Amino acid sequence: MSGENQQVDASRTPDAPPSPAPVPxxxxxxxxxxxxxxxGRRLAVPVSYLAGVTAAFAYVGAVxxxxxxxxxxxPLFRLTGVLCPGCGGLRSAxxxxxxxxxxxxxxxxxxxxxxxxxxxxxALWLVRAFRGGPTPRIVLRPRYWWALGALALVFAxxxxxxxxxxxxx
Numbered sequence: 001m002s003g004e005n006q007q008v009d010a011s012r013t014p015d016a017p018p019s020p021a022p023v024p025x026x027x028x029x030x031x032x033x034x035x036x037x038x039x040g041r042r043l044a045v046p047v048s049y050l051a052g053v054t055a056a057f058a059y060v061g062a063v064x065x066x067x068x069x070x071x072x073x074x075p076l077f078r079l080t081g082v083l084c085p086g087c088g089g090l091r092s093a094x095x096x097x098x099x100x101x102x103x104x105x106x107x108x109x110x111x112x113x114x115x116x117x118x119x120x121x122x123a124l125w126l127v128r129a130f131r132g133g134p135t136p137r138i139v140l141r142p143r144y145w146w147a148l149g150a151l152a153l154v155f156a157x158x159x160x161x162x163x164x165x166x167x168x169x
Contacts, residue, residue: 042129050122061097065090083159085110085152088169107169110155 036042065071076084092107096115104112124136140148158164 036132039130039132042132043126046122046125046129050126053118053122057093057097060090060093065094083156083168085156087159091169106166109167110152 063070071090074084074087076082077087086108088108089111092104092111093115095101095103095107096112101112121136121138128134128136155167159167
């Protein structure tokens with residue numbers, strides 16, 4: 001380099017990224033700790049999930065799955081004639097969205113139980129987001145996942161036999 005004076009910063013190597021800027025301390029917060037997000041920001045994700053599910057239920061509530069041509073047929077049912085655990089779920093959602101709980105239970109009782117579990121989870125998530133608490137997590141041990149799978153399997157088996165025809169859609 002033909003006689004030019006170059007100053008080299010010995011604290012940085014050419015490949016190292018610059019160190020992050022320190023987080024300014026707010027009154028009452030320890031140095032380096034970020035302030036908690038605003039209530040609106042905390043509520044944005046659960047409210048958007050709730051809006052998406054509400055829109056889906058509104059669509060299924062408005063477009064009747066009992067009329068052919070609106071929704072695809074269950075591939076397992078179409079190929080084998082066997083009802084899967086989800087068969088009748090759209091009819092159940094349609095009845096549930098229209099306030100007919102008895103018909104919803106008759107179409108798919110397992111789905112109705114799922115609607116209530118989802119509603120409880122969303123309520124917990126919204127309350128925690130509103131108060132600034134941690135996001136709820138669904139953490140189940142493997143034996144509980146196996147139990148849920150066994151419940152769905154028993155539900156599917158029973159609704160396919162004559163003695164369980166009350167569970168068939």
